[in-house]
Amino acid sequence: MEARDFLALTPLLIVTGTALFVLVLDLFLREERRGWLSGLSLLGVVAAFLANLSLPTFREPLVQGMIRFDALTQFLNAVFLLGCGLAVMLSADYARRQGMARGEYYCLVLLSTLGAMLMGASADLLMLFLGLETLSIPLYVLATFTRRNPASQEAGLKYFLLGAFSSALFLYGIALLYGATGTTKLDGVLQGLSSAMGTAPGLVLGGLGLLLVGLAFKAAAVPFHTWAPDVYEGAPTSVTAFMAVAAKAGAFAAFLRVLAISTPALAEGWALVVGWLAVLTMALGNVVAVVQLNLKRLLAYSSIAHAGYLLIAVAVGQTGALSEPASAGLLFYLLVYTLMTLGAFGVVIVAEGRGENLSLEDMKGLAWRYPWVGLAMALFMVSLAGLPPTAGFFAKFYVFRAAVEAGSWGVLLAIVGVIASVISVFYYLRVVYYLYLRPAPAPVAAAATEGEGEEEPGRPVYLSRLAAWGLGIAAVSVLFLGVYPTAALRWLVEIAAAAMSALP
């Protein structure tokens, strides 16, 4: 181990340290003091975030060829930590309300984030697998976190069984690739791939195929999505929010790393297979979301649908020289997806009382009682639908542009993508409609200023200060990136260019 190895590991170490510290501290805190844990976790996340951005990057793999700390890692870390930080902020009051064991909760959230960061940083297939497991295992536990709730139990079990299955496939894929090329290092696999294609094409294709299936499971892409709606609905909402972001972002980070090992000889087949996955995912996710009345299920299908748009970028990222906009688009989409999905779930979190499972009806008139929360939710919905002037628009725009540039298959994918977006407008706007639907007997204007409406009928919103900040940050970022994505995109294009030039 050299000094620079430790340097590259610093953000990971900070996250790990915070996780362990929170877990230990929990033992010594009285129940009413446990609110500190959220603040402490947040502090750790912020420290890791700052460390991550201030560290120098290295082009070659570190820690005996296991880890990369390049610009791409840096950006992915930033996205994961942002997601983790927002999730902690949004769940602070929720965890208390639902009576969850908070020490373990924050510890697991942080460890899961660690797993995602490892996936994004991995330079070795085994590292990728370890990251995947470090990401997933805490999520299995978190899904069951409201122990008394049978739905939560079911969600955890389902997620665990299917997750373990997909992990096994992933691992088997690694084994096959190892068999074909004699190494698990991503660079080595890439170099050995062309010759291996000649000698043992079955191993290569089987290995890559299994990797793809394993990651598609994690990303909840159709037809490997069946676990997602039940798990998303059953798990505590704050966990769902985190899961929707962390698992998906982790999976797509892995896609970006694995993408690099596919050779031009395989590009066409890859584009075709992943493209079809994208088409199926967008179609099914959006169409089924239309009929959902349960809010969490709706967002679950929405999150499936978004995996489809992200897969477009993966599909067209393979065709030769044009993958730079595709990967930059993918990264931008991941950032935007993290913000808007966490924001949308965040509103569900603050609106949810103990043991409730919100439906669309429960959103009725929310925007009149809590104008800012309602406005934020409307903004997230508009952004998820991909309408300007929100970040969701430019995210889709970038990905579709990359697709059209990639040729006729890309054009077809982009067309399916825009049609899917139109369908999605229907259910996203329905949420907005309920938000602004006046309650049947219109309350007299005399009642209440905003925020506190004791006399007013309707559901309360548990908006702690931390959660309000979390929603605020997400909403402002979504709007800002929709109006001025310039700086973020410039950074991403540099990252993508650097990542492409690093390839042999």
Next chain:
Amino acid sequence: MIGTLTALIFLPALGALAIALLRGDRDRADAQARRVALTFSFLTLLLGLWLLGRFELGEPGMQLLERASWIPALNVQYLVGVDGISLFLVLLTVVLVPLLLLVPWEPVRENYRLYAAMVLLLETGLLGVFLALDLVLFYVFWEAMLIPMYFLIGVWGGERRGYAAMKFFLYTMATSVLMLVAIIVLYVQFGTFDLLALQGTAMAPARELWLFLAFAAAFAVKTPLWPFHSWLPDAYREAPVVGTVLMAALMSKAGLYGFLRFGPTLFPNAFGEMIPYLLALALVGVLYGALVAVVQGDLKRMVAYSSLSHVGLVAMGVFAMSALSLAGAVLQMISHGLVIAGVFLLLALLAERFGGLRPMDAYGGLMHFMPRLGALALIFVFANVALPGTSNFVGEFLILVGTFVAEYRVYAILGAFVAVLSAIYMLWMTQRVFHNPPREELRDRARDLTAKEVALLAPLVLLVFWIGIYPKPLLQRIEPSTEMLLLNAQARVEQTLGIADPAPDLEDTLTQAQKEEGR
């Protein structure tokens, strides 16, 4: 440095932001919101008048261009400019919005803050659409109009507002994304979203046709052109009156403007090829709208179909592509906006008196109870029938003559029936509502217009007569731009016919674009 046009576009949005930040209890904040909204919309109006002053006469091209890099990674720039075509649409917008904010209209008393903010955001969207010269910027504004309008219909609308708002949104959105794909394809071929740079580029005929059709779909729904109008009756009926005015007077112009700005400029050959079909659609719209209007018993529905018919006539002027018809179309866009706004505002005032609009036959002899309202109504009825002396006469006359001289004689002749048909339904309505024997049960609710309300409508009346009697100041500024548009399009068509070698096909252009990208 912030230029005039940028200030003009974003001033209303700034007002919306100011309203969002208002604090305090609901009633006071609503009252303040009204003042803030009026202040910002009047400032925008002043800025619009200043723009009129700065506009250089006789300069046909884009003026007051502002160009700034916006998103270099996507090659998207911030590019706005004004010419004779967009100038008066901008002015129409900045004149109508303050008037609409002054309307006292019962349903929007509730949650006035959100309402005022939405109207202002819509104004920003409209101004942006009329002024943007970068395709992505245009698209952003184009879509940004949808959300405020969705809210206006969905929150303050009538019984079936949810259905109407969703239908409106999905129809327009579904076709706009086609335009988005076309925009991206244009970019991949030419490497720019800059409309000024795209002017004079040539592409394969088949591709030009497809791209034009994608753009045309978006514009046809927004206008709406028959048979893409099926969202219109629902949306117009359910929207609050101010929303209806914004749709009929301004948003429909965004669709027409789109045809005019992008059709001949980007796709001169495809546009020229499609003219007979487009004219036919417009003509069907003219006659269909008028005929359906004749049989309506509901005032708002009648005016909605009348608007469909008149907008169809403007579309005819755009598609006929002669110097006269184009100038007439631009003029008539303004005139139709003024007249339709006046008509709908009168309906709003009428509805306020009687607690909602009733079927036409439930009224009768209103002239006896409300002479001022009756007189104003008569003025707008005559304007809508295009009586000489009103602005509609100038516009529709130019359109019909222009269509006739462009050798589309049959269309012109059939289109001229619009005057006859609109006379039928407008005068019949006048008779039923204002003249029939007075109904005594209406007497106690039939307050006549107050001086304030007359003052609200007076600017519209004045403008209608002014344009009708002395349209020269408008035509002077419109004609150079429309003529240039026409000449450019003709030159491009001749050029395409002249060159022997066919335009590069899809694969070639793609690889070329890729090379561009690589550099």
